[in-house]
Amino acid sequence: MEAETSNGGGIGGLYVKVMTDDQMELLRQQISVYATICEQLVEMHKAVTTQQDLAGLRLGNLYCDPLMACSGHKITARQRWTPTPLQLQILERIFDEGNGTPSKQKIKDITIELGQHGQISETNVYNWFQNRRARSKRKQLTPAPNVVEPEVESPKEKKTRAEGFQVQPYENSSPHRIKDMYIQSPDIGFDQLLGKIEVASCYSSYFL
Amino acid sequence: MEAETSNGGGIGGLYVKVMTDDQMELLRQQISVYATICEQLVEMHKAVTTQQDLAGLRLGNLYCDPLMACSGHKITARQRWTPTPLQLQILERIFDEGNGTPSKQKIKDITIELGQHGQISETNVYNWFQNRRARSKRKQLTPAPNVVEPEVESPKEKKTRAEGFQVQPYENSSPHRIKDMYIQSPDIGFDQLLGKIEVASCYSSYFL
DNA sequence: TCTTTATGAATGAAAG
DNA sequence: CTTTCATTCATAAAGA
CATH class of the missing domain: 1.10.10.60 (Homeodomain-like)
Structure with a gap:
């Protein structure tokens, strides 16, 4: 991935990413697509499991949830609260x-x-x-x-502080709170499912 | 993506967005979150439909199974200082x-x-x-x-950390193609969704 | 390739 | 509250 550009790679230089409008738009669409896919997967899943038991999914103990099969092998006692x-x-x-x-x-x-x-x-x-x-x-x-570039950084102002930076799939999601993306769902069932999904996923890393 | 190494916002009629590392990281996380959610939803769906044939997911195809392609790697290409x-x-x-x-x-x-x-x-x-x-x-x-740890830890299979993150972005795909990823019908098939996720996945890696 | 190792980073807990 | 420690995760680099 070569999106990184060192701007004035000198001392204490300011490092930023440079993207074209097209690339930016592509990102917005990308996220949008994911949001849509997620919603539909959830709908689908709900439909499929309407009559089912979901035996393994309702375990009270989150750490034993079969869904964790992919990431969880730490079912053993953990020493510190997570x-x-x-x-x-x-x-x-x-x-x-x-x-x-x-x-x-x-x-x-x-x-x-x-x-x-x-x-x-x-x-x-x-x-x-x-x-x-x-x-x-x-x-x-x-x-x-x-930032004080001793370098002869061309007189270009650090323009466009990426102001139009709004890529939330959901209007109400806050740009500075990734975690909110897990809950700001307009759908009740979705929200519930996400709870399990969160547990299933390799926690820690995604929630910083 | 070959980034513009020139940070000059508007030089030569080139219009670009300038993003800070933080903003880039935010985008990365947003997409990563969705990718993960999709991944887990798929796992969940598989668990529920184990009795089914999953016909559409035959591995015979030269292409990787969408499920694997999607769950195998995480869109977590965090950059780290070296x-x-x-x-x-x-x-x-x-x-x-x-x-x-x-x-x-x-x-x-x-x-x-x-x-x-x-x-x-x-x-x-x-x-x-x-x-x-x-x-x-x-x-x-x-x-x-x-101290010989009397660790009776089960034979624990290797976590086989599918690290195959070298998802090649569709070099030949143009930005406008992403529109194909949009889903028109809420009653789309499961395997079709998987296909879309796969595509979405590739696009993600394209940026992250 | 795939696996293993080295190490940057994240974070709960504790010391100062 | 601020700083430090210990543990764990994830990944870049190296090995097979």
């Missing part, structure tokens, strides 16, 4: 609400709520917010490479 | 100087210095030291504990 996609989703939402410091009581409440979606303790919640805050802050400071 | 020999050399030198904890400011300095030899970010430097320390320590402890 938020389920659903839990993460909720945590992120709460975090985004801005109420910075989750009070002691708040933590309790959250823990109880998340407990419905998987094992969790107050400490987990506490740590999560602790880390989330810290890392959120760090990331905010890092991307400030006060 | 230190140049020169950078590595400098990093090692600094590390050997023993000054254990590269303070925040120190990291900035190092980053700037290394930036002269290739793209790099503070995070990269930070991670490098983090890993370097951790692995340096581990290596020291490993030799001793010859």
Whole structure:
């Protein structure tokens, strides 16, 4: 993939991706196509399983879900808590609400709520917010490479800060919250299925 | 995709979009998410229809089974920094100087210095030291504990990480062809969907 | 090719 | 809160 272009590859240079309008449009369509395919696959699946048991799919224990066959071999005891996609989703939402410091009581409440979606303790919640805050802050400071190109970068302004950057398949999905893509579904059944899908997928990596 | 190496937004009548790494990463994730969802939906569908013949999915065809083609590889081509020999050399030198904890400011300095030899970010430097320390320590402890782990771990087959990510983008396909991927009917067949996913997959790799 | 190894990155937990 | 550690995941590079 050669889409990467080093702009002014010099010291502390600003590195950006350059795309043509066509390429950009292609991406939009790409995502759109996936969104459509997903919806239809879900519909299809629902139709096919209407009468079926889905025996393996309703296991209470998420980690034993047969769907994980592809990625899960870690059914053994895990030493550290790993938020389920659903839990993460909720945590992120709460975090985004801005109420910075989750009070002691708040933590309790959250823990109880998340407990419905998987094992969790107050400490987990506490740590999560602790880390989330810290890392959120760090990331905010890092991307400030006060670009100063000693290089004779042609006087082209860093134009088009990719402003028209809107490729959400669903109008209500937020560009800066990938996780939301899992839940912002207009379809009830779809949403439910996605919950399982999330579990089945190799978590961690897709939810950062 | 051969990217325009010239970042000049409008030079020579060339219109391009400029994206930051973050934005590119976001797109990558969005597509990856959908690809994963599709993948899992397919798995789910297979599980439910194991008794069926899956006629349309015969492997006899020269083309890879759409199912495999799609689930085999992940559209997770995350780019990751790779230190140049020169950078590595400098990093090692600094590390050997023993000054254990590269303070925040120190990291900035190092980053700037290394930036002269290739793209790099503070995070990269930070991670490098983090890993370097951790692995340096581990290596020291490993030799001793010859504890034979009574690991009765099942014969565990290799995860056969289908890493065949060299999906060749349809070189001969033009952007307008993607329209063919759109689905008109909600009652499209399963195998047909798979076909579309496969195509979508290829397009994804084309960008990511 | 396919498999294995080395290592960049992500993150829960804990120390400071 | 900030910084560090430990573990794990994913991938680029190297090996077979």
